[in-house]
Amino acid sequence: MEVLSRGDLPSVKHATDTLHIFSTCSVLKVNIDKTDAYFGGVSAALKQQILCETGLSEGSFPFRYLGLPIYPSRLSISMYEGLTVKLSSLLQRCQSEYLSYGGKIQVIQSIVFGLGNFWGSSILLSKNISKYINRACRQLFWGSPDHGTGSVWCTWIRHYFLKECSIWDLQIKEFYPECLRGVLIARDRTANQLGGMQHVKELL
Structure with missing residues (x-):
C-alpha cells in the first residue's frame, strides 16, 4: 500500500492516525520493518522529526511499486x-x-x-x-530485419507493389506506403548524386 502526505508533521500524524484507526477496524497492521518513508523537498531536520514520529526508515529512489519504477524525476x-x-x-x-x-x-x-x-x-x-x-x-x-527477404514485409512489397517490376524501375506513386516511398526517394537521390541509376546498379 502507498500513502501520500504533505511533508509536515501535522499531515504525517493525521496519516498515521488514520492507519491506526484502519488497523483497529480491520485487524490489519502496518509492518514497520517492511515500510519505508520517501521524501522530496523536505529539510533534513524535518525529515528526522518525521522519521522519529513514525518509527519508519528512510527509503531511497528508485523503488518499485506494483512492478513499476517510482522516481521523483524523469526515468532513465x-x-x-x-x-x-x-x-x-x-x-x-x-x-x-x-x-x-x-x-x-x-x-x-x-x-x-x-x-x-x-x-x-x-x-x-x-x-x-x-x-x-x-x-x-x-x-x-x-519479421526481424535480420530475416532479410524472407520477412513478411519484403514478401508484401514484392507481391503487391513490385510484382514483375524491378525496384530500380518502380515509379513513386502517392498511394504507396510511406516506408516504400522513402526507399524509392532515397534511391532517386542516390542516383542523382552518383551520376545515374545505371551507375548505382554497377556499384552495387
Whole structure:
C-alpha cells in the first residue's frame, strides 16, 4: 500500500492516525520493518522529526511499486528494464511458436499494447521506450530485419507493389506506403548524386 502526505508533521500524524484507526477496524497492521518513508523537498531536520514520529526508515529512489519504477524525476532508459525484458522474452517466445498473422495481431493487441498501456497509464513513457514498443510490435508482425527477404514485409512489397517490376524501375506513386516511398526517394537521390541509376546498379 502507498500513502501520500504533505511533508509536515501535522499531515504525517493525521496519516498515521488514520492507519491506526484502519488497523483497529480491520485487524490489519502496518509492518514497520517492511515500510519505508520517501521524501522530496523536505529539510533534513524535518525529515528526522518525521522519521522519529513514525518509527519508519528512510527509503531511497528508485523503488518499485506494483512492478513499476517510482522516481521523483524523469526515468532513465535503464529504469524501464522490467518492461523491455518482458517484451523481449515475449517476442522470443512468440517467434519460436510460429504464430499465424492473426495470432500475431492478437498478441500485439492484447499483450504488447496491454503491457505498454499498463506502464503508460501510471508513468510517463519516454519517446525512446515508445519507439521500442512500436519496433517490438513491428518485428513481431513483419519479421526481424535480420530475416532479410524472407520477412513478411519484403514478401508484401514484392507481391503487391513490385510484382514483375524491378525496384530500380518502380515509379513513386502517392498511394504507396510511406516506408516504400522513402526507399524509392532515397534511391532517386542516390542516383542523382552518383551520376545515374545505371551507375548505382554497377556499384552495387
